Amino acid sequence: MPVRSPQLSFDELGTPLREVTFVVLDLETTGGSANGGDAITEVGAVKVRGGERIGELDTLVDPGTGVPPGIVALTGITSAMTAGAPRIEAVLPTLLEFLRGAVLVAHNAPFDSGFLRAACERHGQVWPRPPVLCTARLARAVLPRDEAPSVRLGALAQLFGTATRPTHRALADARATVEVLHRLLERVGNLGVQSLEELLALAKESAPHRPTQQQRQKRVLAQRVPSAPGVYLFRGHGDEVLYVGTSGDLQRRVRSYFTAGERRRKVRDMVSLAERVDTVVCAHALEASVRELQLIAAHQPRYNRRSRRPHHTWWITPTVEAFPRLSVVNSPREGALGPFSSRQAAAAAVDTVLDAVPLRPCTQRIPASGASASPCALYELGRCGAPCAGLQTPQEYAPAVTALHDLVAGRDDAALRTMADEVDALAARERFEAAARLRDRLAVLVVGLARSQRLTALAALPELVGARPDGRGGWEVAVLRYGRLAAAGVARRGTPPMPVIDALRLGAQTILPGPGPLHGAPVEEVRLLHRWLSTGGTRLVVSEPAWTEPARGAGGWGGWAERARPVEVDLD
Known part of the structure; x- marks a missing residue:
């Protein structure tokens, strides 16, 4: 001892x-x-x-x-x-x-x-x-x-x-x-x-940030909070959820709300309204983070600013018509590119995708037999085949649609290579500003594609089991199914991990795949699980089928994007 x-x-x-x-x-x-x-x-x-x-x-x-x-x-x-x-x-x-x-x-x-x-x-x-x-x-x-x-x-x-x-x-x-x-x-x-x-803590509190006497008296709300990882919920007079948070030590985190360490005015207002603190004890920090996302989405607490609309994301997808065009939607469809946090970000990405694949940029519906309109200036510039004027058949247009699907799925990165070559050509002709603009747009596209392909690959797996060292000689275990956390547990130091893993797999939640690239899984949850699996020494124990990412996907362009972009790049 x-x-x-x-x-x-x-x-x-x-x-x-x-x-x-x-x-x-x-x-x-x-x-x-x-x-x-x-x-x-x-x-x-x-x-x-x-x-x-x-x-x-x-x-x-x-x-x-x-x-x-x-x-x-x-x-x-x-x-x-x-x-x-x-x-x-x-x-x-x-x-x-x-x-x-x-x-x-x-x-x-x-x-x-x-x-x-x-x-x-x-x-x-x-x-x-x-x-x-x-x-x-x-x-x-x-x-x-x-x-x-x-x-x-x-x-x-x-x-x-x-x-x-x-x-x-x-x-x-x-x-x-x-x-x-x-x-x-x-x-x-x-x-x-x-x-x-x-x-x-009381002796360190300065006058401007000193909690009110009412707030100090509410420290009793933390008395029965366990010292364990999990999620805490502040509830108001009508039992409504005011705020949801997560911590590796619930007791320590909840107590901090009643000291000078908490200086956010809105949170202090929330504490003054709180009547009860509920907790959900979790196996480890990953489970706590996932439960936090779920509870915020379910209760929509007014004092939580992030994750209140986990399904409100935007995607780029081709329309279903004879001459498909790109459309920004908030309901992901199979083969869509995304997610994007705002409609504006998705619309900007559309322009870059049109630089990579020769889809028509107009928004009108064109019948399969074509139309009698006059070609626009993009036809003269070689940027469009003018199906609106009957100068292109659906069969002639189809390769552009195929190129889009191949680009999004990571089956072919030819469109990225073509854009990169154009950047080099512009720079060689000393058109540096134009080269920089195209370079930055390509880098943004690479980042968006890489994120989409990584999340899509993870969400497609029927089952994956990961184990991460807990820092105390044991293992934190997570069972994932179709991009969602289906079970979580811990194999303590000295406990053989495989029997624990087998029991978690047997008792894990049954998850049926839904529609769209992420099979119905929330974007933030898939992103959270991907980060946990790819950092911190996490080991893959089971993957059925094997977890793979496309060989010709945008992930291989990550180094190029980091070197090319003058701003920070988030490839997660």
């Missing part, structure tokens, strides 16, 4: 305050700058736990220099008093041992911790980086200004009527700070603060 470090960690959630050991420290020095040559002249520290005093440390320190008259007048510590005292390098080991496993508390903590940290660096000691609590900042976070206009130690001692009054001597000031700390801890319970993590 591994030995637990005695040092408290900021990431340990839910440590009750009654179980926390505090070391309340005060230092007297020759001045106010640890890095400016000033030195420690006295150390006073009090160790407390559960309201009980369990130890004290008090010593003068020889600063190695005279004590300035101003400091003598303030503290009463003279050079004669420190002359026989130990040097700080002799005091440090004892003081650091006294601090071990405790939270360091001080009034104006940056001053005291800064001097100690500088002393450790100067004398070869390792600074243990304990959690640090500043009682001055805690007081400002807890006490209203009309009750405590000043948070100086003397003012707070007077406000609370402490038995020990600060005198600018280390031990007396540390004892007074202990009493102030205990009185402040009595107040934080009313704010819903019950753990060390919540206390440290």
